[in-house]
Amino acid sequence: MEKGTLIIRKTKKGFHVEIQYTKKSGKTGTLPVSSWQPEDNSLNETDCQFERDGGSLVKLVAHDGTVLYDRSVSTGRTTLGSPGNKSFSSVPEDSFSPAHTLLPEDTQTALRGINPDNFFLKWQRAARHSDKGSKNPFVFFRTHRGNVVLQIQPNFGDIDFELLASREQQNAERLLGLNNVRSFSFKTSWRLVQGLGMESVYEVSMTLHHVYGIPYIPATALKGVVRSWVIDRHFDSKEENAIADKTFCDWFGCPKNLESKKSYYAEARRGQLVFFDAFPTHAPHIKPDVMNPHYSDYYQDGKNEKPPADYYNPVPVYFLTVEATTFQFVFGARDNEVLEKQTIGGKAIEDWTKDALCNHGIGAKTSVGYGYMR
Numbered sequence: 001m002e003k004g005t006l007i008i009r010k011t012k013k014g015f016h017v018e019i020q021y022t023k024k025s026g027k028t029g030t031l032p033v034s035s036w037q038p039e040d041n042s043l044n045e046t047d048c049q050f051e052r053d054g055g056s057l058v059k060l061v062a063h064d065g066t067v068l069y070d071r072s073v074s075t076g077r078t079t080l081g082s083p084g085n086k087s088f089s090s091v092p093e094d095s096f097s098p099a100h101t102l103l104p105e106d107t108q109t110a111l112r113g114i115n116p117d118n119f120f121l122k123w124q125r126a127a128r129h130s131d132k133g134s135k136n137p138f139v140f141f142r143t144h145r146g147n148v149v150l151q152i153q154p155n156f157g158d159i160d161f162e163l164l165a166s167r168e169q170q171n172a173e174r175l176l177g178l179n180n181v182r183s184f185s186f187k188t189s190w191r192l193v194q195g196l197g198m199e200s201v202y203e204v205s206m207t208l209h210h211v212y213g214i215p216y217i218p219a220t221a222l223k224g225v226v227r228s229w230v231i232d233r234h235f236d237s238k239e240e241n242a243i244a245d246k247t248f249c250d251w252f253g254c255p256k257n258l259e260s261k262k263s264y265y266a267e268a269r270r271g272q273l274v275f276f277d278a279f280p281t282h283a284p285h286i287k288p289d290v291m292n293p294h295y296s297d298y299y300q301d302g303k304n305e306k307p308p309a310d311y312y313n314p315v316p317v318y319f320l321t322v323e324a325t326t327f328q329f330v331f332g333a334r335d336n337e338v339l340e341k342q343t344i345g346g347k348a349i350e351d352w353t354k355d356a357l358c359n360h361g362i363g364a365k366t367s368v369g370y371g372y373m374r
Helices: 105-111 119-125 161-176 219-234 246-251 336-340 348-357
Strands: 002-011 014-022 028-033 047-053 057-063 067-070 076-080 087-091 139-143 147-151 180-186 274-276 283-291 317-323 324-332
Touching: 014 047, 028 057, 161 180, 161 274, 161 324, 180 348, 219 246, 219 348, 246 317, 317 324, 324 336, 324 348
Parallel strands: none
Antiparallel strands: 002 014, 002 047, 014 028, 047 057, 057 067, 076 087, 139 147, 180 324, 274 324, 283 317
16 A cells, blocks of 8 residues: 555535655655545544555555545445544545446446546546436436535546646747746636536536646636736726737737727737646646526526526536646747836736736636636
8 A cells, every 4th residue: 555644624615635645756646535524634644545546546544544435345325434433424426437328338348447547538428327318417416415426536547747737838948948938836716617618518518638638727718818807907998908009919919900999010910928728736626516597497488488586496507616726827928028028007927917817817707706816
């Protein structure tokens, strides 16, 4: 068994648990623990032993020999006791089950006993299918009488997140020059949801990397947020004022002159700023969340015959978020003066970028507190 340290942090809805351990390379690794919930944080920063299958926890033993979790005796809604407490808590079943998918039989057979380390393939391509005849038969999260009985369990295998983030910065430096790149790391203040409305077998989705299957923030999203924030805060939310400014056009580019909009250069120009994808610097913590629309019948009524009344049944919509996760943001320009000397409202582009992430947020549902960074 491997040795590590239990890290237990109190959250609004329980505890966030992870195991910190030392990799063979000497770097610190992190294994999120979603299959076991303690009753308190008395085991925080204590030694432990654990077994894993890739990025999936198999067995967890406390420093005093107490078995906290053992997957070999877990079946569906297994009840596991916490040390020093006689109460019990439900351990949700992983929604990934090849036998409950619409995959071909030979693929189902090949996947038996495998916990995919590409979260995109596990969540989207091997979606659990049940409740035939229901409005949405694909499920990744389910509750029963207030207890979570089914939940997708992320597995990121042996992905070196620090290496991925470092490689992205090195690519930027090779492209733009060593002194022409800026980078910093920000952590989610609460939860982040990116790509909620993307195409998916579920009603909702999440932006996951097309190769690694990990949550990340696309460069286009970062650039769009910063550009909109500059327009909103400095140019009174009027794009025509922004594209008439030289520095704004140098940063983000501008279109050719139109009757209603006159750009500074009067011609279409490409911006000099280059933004890169923001990768997590450690294994992301994925947390289910819920939207509970109360007036779905009213909103879906194309004939305007149903009022927004309180007698409709709420229809919960579950979606996935990222929380307690640090991302590395990288951007630059081939001309160093764009980064160092050009300012709008007395602030350089790095200041505007940090300000946008802290005070505007990124991703969906920022108006209700999602997507803010610190």
